Each structure stands twice: as structure tokens, then as C-alpha cells.
Amino acid sequence: MKLTRCALLPFLLLPTLAFAAAPDAAANLLACTKGWAPCERTRLSLTELADVTTADRVRNGANCRNGLLPCDRAKLSDAEGFALAVTLYDRNVSSCRDGRRTCDRSQLTPSEARDVLLADRQRKLGDCKDGFGPCDEAQLSAAELALLVRARRGRLVSDCKAGVESCAAADLTASEAIEVASARHEQNLVLCSHGWEGCDRLQLTEPERAGVDVAANGRNLSDCRDGRDGCDYLLLSRPQAEALAATERARNYDACLHARGYCDRTRLTASQAAAIPIPARPTAQ
Numbered sequence: 001m002k003l004t005r006c007a008l009l010p011f012l013l014l015p016t017l018a019f020a021a022a023p024d025a026a027a028n029l030l031a032c033t034k035g036w037a038p039c040e041r042t043r044l045s046l047t048e049l050a051d052v053t054t055a056d057r058v059r060n061g062a063n064c065r066n067g068l069l070p071c072d073r074a075k076l077s078d079a080e081g082f083a084l085a086v087t088l089y090d091r092n093v094s095s096c097r098d099g100r101r102t103c104d105r106s107q108l109t110p111s112e113a114r115d116v117l118l119a120d121r122q123r124k125l126g127d128c129k130d131g132f133g134p135c136d137e138a139q140l141s142a143a144e145l146a147l148l149v150r151a152r153r154g155r156l157v158s159d160c161k162a163g164v165e166s167c168a169a170a171d172l173t174a175s176e177a178i179e180v181a182s183a184r185h186e187q188n189l190v191l192c193s194h195g196w197e198g199c200d201r202l203q204l205t206e207p208e209r210a211g212v213d214v215a216a217n218g219r220n221l222s223d224c225r226d227g228r229d230g231c232d233y234l235l236l237s238r239p240q241a242e243a244l245a246a247t248e249r250a251r252n253y254d255a256c257l258h259a260r261g262y263c264d265r266t267r268l269t270a271s272q273a274a275a276i277p278i279p280a281r282p283t284a285q
Contacts, residue, residue, distance in 0.1 A: 035059055099123055131155060163187075195219060 025043065032039040032052045044052060061080050064071040065087050076084060089107070096103035096116045108116060125144050128135035129151035137145060157176050160167035161183040172180060185203060192199035192212045201209060221240055224231035225247075233241065253272050255261035265273060 129155075161187075 028038075028040055028043055029048055029052075031037065032041060032044060032048075033055045035056065041049060041052070057075065060070070060072055060075055061084070063069065064073060064076065064084050073081065073084070092102070092104055092107050093112055093116075096105055096108060096112070097119045099120065103116075105113060105116065121139075124136070125140065125147070127133050128137070128140070128148050131152075135148075137148070140148065153176075156168060156171060157180060160169055160172060160176075160180040163184065169177070169180070188198075188200055188203050189208055189212075191197070192201060192204060192208075193215050195216055199212075201212070204212065217235065217237075220230065220232055220235050223229070224233060224236065224240075224244055236244065249267065251261070252264055252267050256263035256265060256268060256272075256276050265276075268276070
């Protein structure tokens with residue numbers, strides 16, 4: 001019986017498919033070392049198998065320490081198991097002190113439990129002082145309540161100085177209102193002095209307005225000197241405009257003289273133009 005070419009094709013492709021399905025030795029070793037699939041340990045040499053076994057042990061220990069899977073504590077040595085127990089114990093104490101949900105208070109010693117309760121109290125007091133979350137004032141001592149009152153007034157003054165929406169100006173004392181007004185005035189002066197958005201010139205005194213104008217004039221002159229977008233030539237004084245024009249004439253002459261940079265020959269004086277030869281035009285080849 002004769003087999004057609006199509007019938008023989010699967011048999012001809014079997015070696016190729018088998019070769020393609022099997023990873024090369026380096027890829028197989030990497031997969032085994034990393035714990036990836038597929039990993040064919042039967043293809044490893046004795047040295048490679050020993051290295052892979054060591055990698056498995058190290059990875060298992062790391063997984064156990066970090067709460068990852070897979071973790072097989074039975075495969076840990078006595079030293080590794082003891083070190084893991086210490087790490088997990090210390091991590092639980094730290095979690096309890098920080099108020100994290102992973103805390104297991106049943107694992108704490110009495111002295112550790114007292115430390116954690118103290119940390120809880122300090123954290124709750126800090127939250128009350130900072131205005132974070134609910135605050136149960138009934139759980140606070142008289143001294144803690146006094147600290148809370150001072151913190152709230154400090155936060156009120158700070159909010160009003162910053163101009164945030166939570167500012168309740170009506171709750172400020174007379175001295176606090178003066179302090180807030182002074183701070184807001186200084187902030188407005190800074191905005192105006194730098195030409196920033198939010199400046200209210202109506203809130204400035206006459207000397208302050210004069211100082212702001214001097215600063216604005218200096219910024220404009222600097223922008224014009226450096227060719228920046230903020231330059232407004234109409235705001236320059238006559239001496240400033242003349243000084244800039246002289247500087248530009250000198251730059252233009254130097255550019256024309258050395259054939260480097262932008263040169264406008266129409267801006268040259270007669271003597272300057274006479275001193276600069278007209279460049280010859282290139283001849284056609």
C-alpha cells in the first residue's frame with residue numbers, strides 16, 4: 001500500500017515538533033532555578049540539580065518570611081525555622097505598635113501589650129490633634145484635652161493664614177485675627193513682588209506698591225535683555241530703552257563684522273558699514 005505525501009506529513013513533522021516542544025538546556029535550567037514551569041529535572045546534571053535544590057530552599061525560606069506561597073516550613077532547617085519564628089514575632093509586634101490590621105495581640109507578652117496600648121493612645125491623640133478621622137474626647141485625659149484644644153486653635157490659625165476653606169475666621173480671637181491679617185498681607189506682598197497670580201494691589205500700602213513697581217520694572221528689563229516672552233518694550237524707561245538699543249547695535253555690528261549671528265546691515269552706521277566688506281556672492285559652477 002502506497003502512502004501519499006499528505007499522509008506521510010505528520011510522521012515527517014514528529015521530530016521537529018518534539019524538538020520544538022522541549023526547551024533548550026539553558027532555558028530549562030533557568031526555569032528550574034526560578035521555580036517556573038515547565039521544568040524537567042531529569043535533564044539536569046548533578047551539579048545543576050544541586051544548584052536548583054539550593055535555589056528551591058532559599059526561595060521557600062524567603063516565601064515563608066514574607067508570607068508568600070508556596071511556603072513549606074517542614075523543609076526549613078532548625079536554624080532557618082528559628083530565624084523565621086523571630087522574624088514573624090518581631091513583625092507582629094511592629095504591626096501592633098503601628099495599628100495595622102495584621103496585628104495578632106494574642107501573641108504579645110503583657111509588657112508588649114502595654115506598649116501597644118500606649119502607642120494606640122498616642123496615635124489616637126495625634127489623630128485628634130491633626131483632625132484625622134473621628135475623635136473620642138471622652139477617652140482623653142485632662143492634660144490630653146488641653147493639648148487638643150491648643151492644637152485645634154493652632155490648626156485654625158494656620159488654616160486662616162493659608163486661606164483654606166476650612167478657616168472659620170469668626171472663631172479667631174482678636175490677637176489671632178491680627179496675626180492672620182498680617183500673614184495674609186505678607187503673602188499678598190510676595191505674590192505682587194514676583195508678579196504672580198493672586199496679587200491684590202489694593203491691599204498694598206503706597207511704599208509697597210512703589211517697591212512692587214520697581215521689582216516689575218526690573219523683571220521686564222531682564223526679560224528684554226534676554227529676549228524672553230515677558231518683555232514689554234513699552235514699559236521701559238527712556239534710559240533703559242536707549243541702553244538696550246546701544247547693546248543691540250554693538251551686537252549687530254559684531255555679527256556683521258565677523259559674519260556670525262544675525263546681521264542687519266540697514267542698522268549699521270555709515271562708518272560701520274564702510275568698515276565691513278560686502279561678502280562676494282558664490283559663482284555658479
